[in-house]
Amino acid sequence: MALVETVPPPAAVVIEKPVGKTPWARVKPLVLALIVPALLLAFWQVATTQRWTRLIPTPYEVGEYMIDFAVGGIYDDAFSGTLLTHLIASMSRVYGGFALAALFALPLGLMIGRIPTARMVLDPFLQVMRPIPVTAWLPLSMILFGLGPRSAFALVCLGAFYPILLNTIFGVRSVDPKLFEAASMLGCQGNAQFYKVVLPAALPSIFTGLRLGLGLAWFVIVVGEMTGVPQGLGAVIMDGRTLSRTELVICGMIIIGIAGYLSDRIVVMIGNRLLAWSPTHHG
Amino acid sequence: MAESKTPIIEIKQVSKVFKLQDQTINALHDANISIRKGEFVCLIGASGCGKSTLLRIIAGFEQPTTGDALMWGSPITGPDPTRGMVFQDYALFPWLSVRDNIGFGPASRGLAKAVVKETVDKFIDLVGLGKFANAYPHQLSGGMKQRVAIARVLANDAEVVLMDEPFGALDAMTRERLQDELLDIWQRTGLTVVFVTHSIEEAIFLADRVVVMTPGPGRIESDNPLLLQRPRDVASPEFNDIRRVMSAKLHSHHGKKAA
Ligand SMILES: Nc1ncnc2c1ncn2[C@@H]1O[C@H](COP(=O)(O)OP(=O)(O)OP(=O)(O)O)[C@@H](O)[C@H]1O
Ligand SMILES: [Mg+2]
Numbered sequence: 050m051a052l053v054e055t056v057p058p059p060a061a062v063v064i065e066k067p068v069g070k071t072p073w074a075r076v077k078p079l080v081l082a083l084i085v086p087a088l089l090l091a092f093w094q095v096a097t098t099q100r101w102t103r104l105i106p107t108p109y110e111v112g113e114y115m116i117d118f119a120v121g122g123i124y125d126d127a128f129s130g131t132l133l134t135h136l137i138a139s140m141s142r143v144y145g146g147f148a149l150a151a152l153f154a155l156p157l158g159l160m161i162g163r164i165p166t167a168r169m170v171l172d173p174f175l176q177v178m179r180p181i182p183v184t185a186w187l188p189l190s191m192i193l194f195g196l197g198p199r200s201a202f203a204l205v206c207l208g209a210f211y212p213i214l215l216n217t218i219f220g221v222r223s224v225d226p227k228l229f230e231a232a233s234m235l236g237c238q239g240n241a242q243f244y245k246v247v248l249p250a251a252l253p254s255i256f257t258g259l260r261l262g263l264g265l266a267w268f269v270i271v272v273g274e275m276t277g278v279p280q281g282l283g284a285v286i287m288d289g290r291t292l293s294r295t296e297l298v299i300c301g302m303i304i305i306g307i308a309g310y311l312s313d314r315i316v317v318m319i320g321n322r323l324l325a326w327s328p329t330h331h332g
Numbered sequence: 333m334a335e336s337k338t339p340i341i342e343i344k345q346v347s348k349v350f351k352l353q354d355q356t357i358n359a360l361h362d363a364n365i366s367i368r369k370g371e372f373v374c375l376i377g378a379s380g381c382g383k384s385t386l387l388r389i390i391a392g393f394e395q396p397t398t399g400d401a402l403m404w405g406s407p408i409t410g411p412d413p414t415r416g417m418v419f420q421d422y423a424l425f426p427w428l429s430v431r432d433n434i435g436f437g438p439a440s441r442g443l444a445k446a447v448v449k450e451t452v453d454k455f456i457d458l459v460g461l462g463k464f465a466n467a468y469p470h471q472l473s474g475g476m477k478q479r480v481a482i483a484r485v486l487a488n489d490a491e492v493v494l495m496d497e498p499f500g501a502l503d504a505m506t507r508e509r510l511q512d513e514l515l516d517i518w519q520r521t522g523l524t525v526v527f528v529t530h531s532i533e534e535a536i537f538l539a540d541r542v543v544v545m546t547p548g549p550g551r552i553e554s555d556n557p558l559l560l561q562r563p564r565d566v567a568s569p570e571f572n573d574i575r576r577v578m579s580a581k582l583h584s585h586h587g588k589k590a591a
Contacts, residue, residue: 235437
């Protein structure tokens with residue numbers, strides 16, 4: 050009983066598939082991505098072997114130390130084979146702090162975005178608090194939460210909080226008003242609109258906020274672990290500094306970079322799956 | 333076509349005033365219109381003459397400042413599934429597939445899953461989007477999106493379909509095709525359609541009645557029944573005669589304003 054017997058071919062629905070890609074096309078992104086790190090590595094190598102600086106170890110030394118740090122058996126000092134312990138300690142703070150931040154920021158953001166009174170009460174306060182950097186909170190946090198992991202946790206949480214909050218508010222406030230009209234003329238009115246319109250419409254923004262928040266959680270982990278925690282990548286870097294062991298510092302930096310990157314990729318993959326409907330969300 | 337006594341939609345001395353900080357806008361002044369079930373009414377007029385405002389009052393998105401908007405004799409107090417709106421910019425839910433967009437209304441009304449599915453299948457078929465049932469709106473062309481918007485309203489058992497320049501953003505060919513499909517659906521279902529357009533030709537091609545509106549303040553200038561037989565031929569002399577008359581009515585006002 051179709052009124053239209055002929056429809057145009059579903060060209061728009063066929064999502065580009067990597068058919069017939071040459072091997073070069075497949076490895077090209079990887080090769081391009083490795084150019085800058087390779088150049089940096091080369092420069093580092095030259096700078097240290099030419100003795101432009103005596104304080105920075107050579108890439109080879111750092112590499113060797115990284116292996117010892119990861120599995121031990123070379124130097125057998127206090128840090129040998131402890132990478133996993135520190136990584137897990139940091140990850141638990143990053144993800145724990147991030148989860149706690151999301152737990153506060155999401156409902157708060159939804160409320161501020163939707164309820165004018167909540168916005169008027171909370172928005173000015175939060176706008177004033179926002180520019181205060183996490184580093185500035187360090188002393189207060191140590192007084193409030195003591196020396197140790199609780200303080201680290203709180204600082205990471207604070208770092209992840211604002212991007213989640215602000216993007217949630219933005220997402221909730223920028224829902225196309227036509228969609229509310231469309232929903233209400235279809236029989237979805239009142240509170241039901243919150244779940245059926247506001248939440249899904251705000252999801253891309255919320256997701257962006259979560260992604261930025263997690264990134265910032267990794268970003269502030271070193272500050273968070275300046276609070277005198279015994280374990281964690283931040284603690285390793287702090288120890289490396291006090292012991293003048295630059296190779297340790299560099300190892301910690303590299304691991305934070307890689308862990309943060311991988312963690313972001315996972316989030317992006319989840320996002321691409323969840324937000325397949327959103328044309329702007331293919332990271 | 334059977335004619336019932338009570339009009340399905342009745343607009344009685346409706347005025348709408350918008351108050352902005354420093355000015356008041358008489359968007360609609362003393363509008364009267366009565367629409368019978370099954371009629372296809374087109375609203376036409378210059379920009380700003382209150383066409384959308386009138387349509388939105390019928391939809392229940394706006395309340396009249398004075399006067400009454402009635403459906404089957406009772407006041408329209410808010411949006412309702414019996415009056416479905418088709419927006420110019422589609423207003424589809426981007427996070428829902430074609431299937432779920434069309435099922436949004438039935439699901440919101442709490443119909444059983446099986447009933448929703450059956451309804452959706454029927455209307456996907458009706459607008460010929462079977463192959464696109466699982467596509468998202470951003471993967472569709474404008475014409476397909478508007479088909480989904482129409483199906484979404486029909487699937488919800490709307491008796492009155494309100495269309496605000498629904499084909500305004502489409503290319504000429506898609507537009508003509510959708511006009512044909514809309515007439516086809518209208519003739520099969522006995523829907524009542526109120527259709528806003530800027531195109532005289534579109535109005536004459538579609539409507540049982542063309543309501544001409546004029547701005548400053550927005551008012552209904554004339555209400556013109558069209559006795560042209562369907563299917564209509566845009567190239568016929570009769571069609572052109574009517575087009576000339578309507579064009580004169582539409583433009584007479586501009587002369588007045590300039591004077
Ligand atoms: N929500 C609103 N607030 C203030 N003024 C409004 C509002 N909606 C419409 N108006 C004003 O009312 C008048 C009529 O607007 P309306 O949108 O009904 O015109 P229209 O005939 O649909 O025009 P167009 O052909 O351009 O769509 C305009 O002057 C417009 O600026
Ligand atoms: Mg309009």
